[in-house]
Amino acid sequence: MELVPTEITKCKYLFLDRDGVINVRIIGGYVTCKEEFAFIDGVLDAMSILAKHFDYIFLITNQQGIGKGLMTEDALAEIHKYMIDEIESHGGKMTKIYYCPYLASEHHPDRKPDIGMGLKAKHDFPEIDFKESVMVGDGITDIVFGKRLEMNTVYIGSDEDDSGADYCCSNLKEFADLFNH
Ligand SMILES: [Mg+2]
Numbered sequence: 057m058e059l060v061p062t063e064i065t066k067c068k069y070l071f072l073d074r075d076g077v078i079n080v081r082i083i084g085g086y087v088t089c090k091e092e093f094a095f096i097d098g099v100l101d102a103m104s105i106l107a108k109h110f111d112y113i114f115l116i117t118n119q120q121g122i123g124k125g126l127m128t129e130d131a132l133a134e135i136h137k138y139m140i141d142e143i144e145s146h147g148g149k150m151t152k153i154y155y156c157p158y159l160a161s162e163h164h165p166d167r168k169p170d171i172g173m174g175l176k177a178k179h180d181f182p183e184i185d186f187k188e189s190v191m192v193g194d195g196i197t198d199i200v201f202g203k204r205l206e207m208n209t210v211y212i213g214s215d216e217d218d219s220g221a222d223y224c225c226s227n228l229k230e231f232a233d234l235f236n237h
Contacts, residue, residue, distance in 0.1 A: 068111045105235055116173045169200035
């Protein structure tokens, strides 16, 4: 495996994409209710390891299924309540969730790869230093989002990594194991 950049192991603030990182991504569709939300294997263990290392853990997620009328904000809140309950009952934590409900065609500044949700986190938690932050995602948009904020970036994927990220892991558990010692 490639050498882990020390900048990543020294980070204090973690920003996570959701679909494809925390839960199984529904290809060509959306998780519209908690029954459709399936944790990826090892994620709950990973979140417990990461909770010990990182001061804050944020979720940064595009959810244009809301803009498309495929689910309501209440349904998303219910999914996220279920997700947080499971994470916390396994020893993990989720400091705050930021989601963007707008359609890609609306070009809203909150929608990744634009940085609005990162700026909101910085507004809510001014102590965040993006240089001490790492963005973990399975999409190029996640890596671009992180780089625009001058964060460290980790790409999750088994495909060949052409994302330009600083580091690559096949899943969140593999990432968490970098901190498990
Ligand atoms: Mg994703």
